[in-house]
Amino acid sequence: MKEELFNDEYFMKQAFVEAQKAFDKEEIPVGAVVVANNTIVARAHNLTETLNDVTAHAEMQVITAATNTIGSKYLNECTMFITLEPCVMCAGALFWAQLRKLVYGASDLKRGYTKCPIPLLHPKTKVITGIMAHESELLLQDFFRKKR
Amino acid sequence: MKEELFNDEYFMKQAFVEAQKAFDKEEIPVGAVVVANNTIVARAHNLTETLNDVTAHAEMQVITAATNTIGSKYLNECTMFITLEPCVMCAGALFWAQLRKLVYGASDLKRGYTKCPIPLLHPKTKVITGIMAHESELLLQDFFRKKR
Numbered sequence: 001m002k003e004e005l006f007n008d009e010y011f012m013k014q015a016f017v018e019a020q021k022a023f024d025k026e027e028i029p030v031g032a033v034v035v036a037n038n039t040i041v042a043r044a045h046n047l048t049e050t051l052n053d054v055t056a057h058a059e060m061q062v063i064t065a066a067t068n069t070i071g072s073k074y075l076n077e078c079t080m081f082i083t084l085e086p087c088v089m090c091a092g093a094l095f096w097a098q099l100r101k102l103v104y105g106a107s108d109l110k111r112g113y114t115k116c117p118i119p120l121l122h123p124k125t126k127v128i129t130g131i132m133a134h135e136s137e138l139l140l141q142d143f144f145r146k147k148r
Numbered sequence: 149m150k151e152e153l154f155n156d157e158y159f160m161k162q163a164f165v166e167a168q169k170a171f172d173k174e175e176i177p178v179g180a181v182v183v184a185n186n187t188i189v190a191r192a193h194n195l196t197e198t199l200n201d202v203t204a205h206a207e208m209q210v211i212t213a214a215t216n217t218i219g220s221k222y223l224n225e226c227t228m229f230i231t232l233e234p235c236v237m238c239a240g241a242l243f244w245a246q247l248r249k250l251v252y253g254a255s256d257l258k259r260g261y262t263k264c265p266i267p268l269l270h271p272k273t274k275v276i277t278g279i280m281a282h283e284s285e286l287l288l289q290d291f292f293r294k295k296r
Contacts, residue, residue: 095236
């Protein structure tokens with residue numbers, strides 16, 4: 001059986017490339033891409049330090065960029081790949097965006113949206129977790145080790 | 149006893165002026181100002197339709213604008229006045245901003261952050277509610293009546 005060419009791992013690698021860009025800028029290394037019809041329509045990484053803006057998480061930027069590209073306010077035909085579990089702010093944004101599918105890598109045990117006991121995402125959003133979780137965690141650990 | 153000149157009502161009126169600007173643009177009428185040392189450092193209103201961006205809530209924009217003005221990523225010396233109770237996304241952003249004090253007008257029974265059973269704001273954020281709630285509700289009702 002031939003493996004699908006554009007699978008979740010393929011696009012998560014692209015999100016990971018974004019996380020590495022954040023790392024190189026001394027930003028907490030989190031990266032994201034948004035995909036529609038097997039095509040990347042937006043890519044972004046965390047820029048909270050560079051932009052001096054707590055709202056500049058990779059997810060927030062990639063939502064704005066993707067909706068700009070596709071010309072719709074809603075991402076109900078899109079998948080977002082993100083190297084780390086979204087926080088409450090970003091999950092709230094994904095709710096408004098009516099995202100079709102969310103794929104994330106590492107879990108965020110402290111600030112991840114799944115700590116909230118009520119569902120924060122849109123009821124139609126499908127969620128896949130753990131893709132390249134180990135690599136994403138290692139990159140985050142590397143970052144925080146350097147900072148100490 | 150002389151009433152304080154710059155009280156919560158004073159600044160909420162300015163947030164309400166912003167909400168009216170949103171109304172005039174056929175945006176859901178929500179407005180916000182951020183205040184530091186009795187001075188307005190940023191003002192914004194909902195622009196989700198104009199910008200075609202679900203993240204363009206008044207709160208998100210006023211956080212970005214305020215941190216730009218004051219040159220700090222954190223709003224731990226600031227008060228935000230907002231005509232409507234923030235949603236989960238905006239409450240998550242206010243957590244990251246470490247807002248000192250939040251004053252909101254009308255409650256949002258459907259999408260307000262207080263529907264969440266765990267605290268979403270920063271533990272240090274003081275919250276005042278109900279300031280000009282009636283006026284803000286009427287403006288929202290007017291808007292949705294026009295849309296029908």
